[in-house]
Amino acid sequence: MSKQIDMFSTPTIESIEYQIDDLIGSIDSTDKIVDCINRLRAKIHDHSPFKSEPVDFVMWIKNPLVHANDYNPNSVAPPEMELLRLSISADGYTQPIVSMQHDGKFEVIDGFHRHRVGKECADIQSRVHGYLPLVQIRSTQTDKASRMASTVRHNRARGKHKVEAMSDMVIELKRRNWSDDRICKELGMDKDEVLRLCQISGLSEIFSGQEFSKAWEPQGSFNPEDFDDISGDAQDYSDIEIEVRTANTDDENRIFHTFDKWECNKAGFYESKPPKGLTAENCKEIYRDLLSNKQEFEAALDRVITEWKYSCEHYLTNSAMNRIAWLGQASLCLTKAIPSASGRRFSLLPPEPQQDANQLALNALNKWMAINGREAVSIEEASPDRQSEIY
Numbered sequence: 001m002s003k004q005i006d007m008f009s010t011p012t013i014e015s016i017e018y019q020i021d022d023l024i025g026s027i028d029s030t031d032k033i034v035d036c037i038n039r040l041r042a043k044i045h046d047h048s049p050f051k052s053e054p055v056d057f058v059m060w061i062k063n064p065l066v067h068a069n070d071y072n073p074n075s076v077a078p079p080e081m082e083l084l085r086l087s088i089s090a091d092g093y094t095q096p097i098v099s100m101q102h103d104g105k106f107e108v109i110d111g112f113h114r115h116r117v118g119k120e121c122a123d124i125q126s127r128v129h130g131y132l133p134l135v136q137i138r139s140t141q142t143d144k145a146s147r148m149a150s151t152v153r154h155n156r157a158r159g160k161h162k163v164e165a166m167s168d169m170v171i172e173l174k175r176r177n178w179s180d181d182r183i184c185k186e187l188g189m190d191k192d193e194v195l196r197l198c199q200i201s202g203l204s205e206i207f208s209g210q211e212f213s214k215a216w217e218p219q220g221s222f223n224p225e226d227f228d229d230i231s232g233d234a235q236d237y238s239d240i241e242i243e244v245r246t247a248n249t250d251d252e253n254r255i256f257h258t259f260d261k262w263e264c265n266k267a268g269f270y271e272s273k274p275p276k277g278l279t280a281e282n283c284k285e286i287y288r289d290l291l292s293n294k295q296e297f298e299a300a301l302d303r304v305i306t307e308w309k310y311s312c313e314h315y316l317t318n319s320a321m322n323r324i325a326w327l328g329q330a331s332l333c334l335t336k337a338i339p340s341a342s343g344r345r346f347s348l349l350p351p352e353p354q355q356d357a358n359q360l361a362l363n364a365l366n367k368w369m370a371i372n373g374r375e376a377v378s379i380e381e382a383s384p385d386r387q388s389e390i391y
Contacts, residue, residue: 024037058096062131063115095111099134263307267333269333274339287332301360313372324382
C-alpha cells in the first residue's frame with residue numbers, strides 16, 4: 001500500500017520518492033515508463049549545480065531516432081569491436097553516446113560503435129528494450145564545424161583516428177573559415193600536423209596564402225633528378241571539387257552482421273602478421289601470383305561468394321567501400337590463409353593483368369548481386385577512389 005502524502009505540506013525527499021514510486025508503479029508500458037524517467041531526470045537536471053556538464057543528464061532514446069554522422073574519422077578493428085560487444089554484453093552500458101538533437105532525431109558525435117552494438121546485437125538490443133543511452137553536447141556546439149571538432153577531440157583523447165578522414169575534416173573546417181590557429185586550439189594539434197593533413201587532400205586552394213614558417217630537416221642526400229618538374233598555376237585547379245564517400249550506415253539496402261558471423265574474421269582476414277613460416281614478402285608474391293592466374297583467381301572468387309555468406313552480405317552491400325579490393329584480399333585469405341594486411345601487392349602487376357584481375361572481381365561481384373536480387377554495378381561504383389573504412 002502506498003503511503004498517503006499531504007500535498008499541502010512542504011515536500012520532502014521521502015514524500016517525493018513515494019510519489020515517484022506511485023507514479024511509475026501505475027504505468028503499464030515500458031515506453032511510457034522510459035518517457036516518465038527521462039522527464040524526471042530532465043527536471044532534476046534543470047536544478048542541478050552540474051547542469052553545464054552533459055553527463056549530468058543521461059536519457060534513453062529509441063534507437064531508430066539515433067543515426068551516425070557523416071564525418072567520423074575513427075574506426076575500430078574487428079577484434080576490438082568484438083571486445084566492445086562483449087564488454088557491453090557483460091558489463092552493460094557504462095558510457096553514454098554523445099549526441100546532438102536535430103529535427104527530432106539524434107546525430108552521434110561520439111560513440112558510433114557503442115551505438116552500432118546497441119542496434120545490431122540482438123541480445124543487447126532486447127536487453128535495453130530498443131533504446132540507447134545518450135547525452136547531448138552543449139547548445140553552443142551545434143553547428144557542424146563545432147560538432148566535427150568535438151568528434152575529433154573525443155577520438156584523439158582515445159588515440160584512435162584515421163589519417164585520411166582527419167584530413168577531410170581539416171579541409172572542411174578550413175572551408176568554413178577556421179584559421180590554422182583555431183584548428184590547432186580546438187583539435188589539439190600543432191601547425192605542422194594541420195599542414196600535413198591539408199597536404200594529404202591534394203587540394204591546392206587550401207594552400208593559397210599559406211606561409212610556411214617551419215621546415216622539415218631532410219635526412220640523407222638528394223639529387224635534382226630525384227624530383228619531377230611541376231608546371232602550371234595552382235589557381236587553375238581552384239574550382240575542382242572532389243566527391244568523398246562516407247559511411248552509409250543508414251542505407252536501407254545495406255545488410256549488417258556482427259563480427260561473430262563473419263567468415264573472413266574467423267579465417268584470419270584481420271590478422272596483423274603473416275602465417276607461420278612466411279614473410280610479408282612471401283605473402284605479397286603469393287597474392288601477385290594468384291591475381292596473375294586467371295583460372296585460379298576466378299575459382300577463388302567463386303568460393304568467396306559461395307562460402308562466405310555473411311561476410312559477403314556485410315561487405316558487398318556497402319557501396320562506400322572498395323568491394324573489388326575486398327574480393328581480391330578475401331580470395332587470398334580463403335585459399336591461401338594469408339591476412340589482408342600481409343598480401344597487398346596489386347600495384348606490382350603490369351597494367352593488363354591489373355585490368356584482368358579487376359574485371360574478374362567485378363564479374364564475381366555482379367554474379368553475387370544477381371543471385372541476391374540486386375542491380376549490377378560498374379567498376380567505378382565497385383571501387384570508389386575515396387572511401388570510409390567501415391566494418
